[in-house]
Amino acid sequence: MFIDVTRRRNPALIDAAVELHQAGRIPSNCYVVDLDTVARNAAVVAQAAKSHGLTAYQMTKQFGRNPVVAQAIADAGIDRVVAVDFEEARLLHAHGLKMGHVGHLVQVPEHELGLAADMEPDFVTVFGYDQAERISKAMQERGRVQDLTLRISEPGDTFYPGQRGGVPLADAVDVARRIDALPGVRMRGVTSFPVVLWDETAGAFGATQNLETLRAASEAINAAGIDAPVRNTPSACCSATFGIKAAAGATHVEPGSCLTGQTPLHAVSDQPELPAMIYVSEISHTTADAAYCIAGGLYPRSKARTALVYDEVGAEPVTAAVELDPAEAIDYYGTLRLDDPRRLRIGSTVVYAFRAQVFVSKCFVAVVSGIGSQPVVEGIFTSTGFRLGEDLLPVGGLDGRTAP
Incomplete structure (x- = not known):
């Protein structure tokens, strides 16, 4: 989905990844994150949000809850995190990241509520009065x-x-009143997801009904005398959509895929955010009609269409068509279709670029700085943000506590 735009707008990322992979410095089945470009994108997004009067929280699940990347984004101006599940909150809080929003999409488990409170997030989302x-x-x-x-x-x-x-619109005022009457909490606003989605036919982002539902709920709650100004509007957050959301009364946004330059809009037009993440593997074996690469990190909703196969550093790549397996399949291998697949060298580097959800993948993540000059591997991590040692096993040993 993003291989052409990455090749055109950030070719140094591909060059560095191929070189690092063929030198054995990063493993196969590995997402490679261009740390400097992510930081640049974050600065662009932070400024765009500010220009529309929006507060931005960074969404980290797309790049595997990676603490090094999250810190770079924080340093660039988006200093608080939205944790879509409590595992994400626990990890990033341990690394010193500030919590902006927890409990959405996944509610905080009951026995984790104390720790969630101690993280002092700006907001906790609840799906009802009981929570x-x-x-x-x-x-x-x-x-x-x-x-x-x-x-x-x-x-x-x-x-x-x-x-x-969540709470039906008809019940929103009553539930909000009951919540606001509770000691120790304050009702401050509403949220939903997704409020904006990509329209493939129109080739543009458009609002879902959720956005109008948020407006109606917010207005009703505030008209009832509850001071609840927040309208948090996650999904499809990038510089290009902040105007749509601000015009609809949004106060908060949660950029994620745009930080690696990989919303659907970025695949069809040049946006301020540059591509900053690719997926790298190697040819494992071939048959008469296909080549197969080691997988584990392929995402069934990626819409990847082509991949590049590099026999060696600096060589012109072979372009192969990507055949995505059904969602119910385990992606032990990625299937590539091309003429005469047996001409590919076993071990050749394969490069994909697609919109990912790394945190639900079985893969590695390599964070690389200095791309375009002197690439430095800042660390190899699990898909859920834990640092690995040179042996690609958890830091601290098999029986020790995995280092954050």
């Missing part, structure tokens, strides 16, 4: 007040499978 009541108890024990946002869910809104839940 707010539990947070209230944790906050009373700490003598502090936690701001909450309420997830709204209305028939006709768009939700992905496995991500449903």
Whole structure:
């Protein structure tokens, strides 16, 4: 999906990845993140959000909750994190990242509420009164007040499978009143996901009904006398969509894929954010009609169409068509279609570029700085953000605590 634009707008990333892979400095089945370009993108996004009066929280799941990358983004101007599940919050908090938003998409588990409170996030999202009541108890024990946002869910809104839940619009005011009356918490706004989606036919981003539902819920709650100004609008966050969201009354955005230059818009037009992440592997074996590369990190919703195969550093690559397996398949191998696949050298480097969700993949992540000058591998990590040693095993040993 992004191989052509990456080759054109950030060819140094591909060159560096091929060289590092063929030298054995990064493993196969590995996402390679261009740290400097991510930091540059983050500065662009931070300024764009600010120009629209929006507060931005960085979304890290797309690049595997990586703490080195997250810190670079924080240093560039997006200094707080949205943790879509509590595993992400726990890891990044351990690395000193500040929490902006927890509990959305995944609610905080009951026995983690105390730790969540101690992280002092700007907001915790709840899907109803019961979750707010539990947070209230944790906050009373700490003598502090936690701001909450309420997830709204209305028939006709768009939700992905496995991500449903929230309060119906008709019940929003009543639930908000009950939450705001609880000690130790304060009702501060509403959220939903996704509020903007890519329209393949139109070739543009457009609002879902969720955005109008948020507006209606926010206006009703505030009209009832509750001071709840926050409208958090995750999904499709990038410089190009901030105007749409701000015009609809948004206060908060959660950029993720744009930090690596990989929203659907970035695949079809040049945007301020540059491509900054690719997936690298190697040819494992061939048959008469296909070549196969070691996989584990391929994403079934990636829409990848082509990959580049490099026999050696500096060589002109062979372009192969990507055949994506069904979502129910385990991606032990990636299938590549091309004429005479047996001409490919076993061990040749394969480069993909697609929109990823690294945190749900079985792969490595290499963070590289100095691309375009003197590349430095800042570390090899798991897909969920834990640093690995030179043996690609957890730092601290098999029986020790995995270092953050």
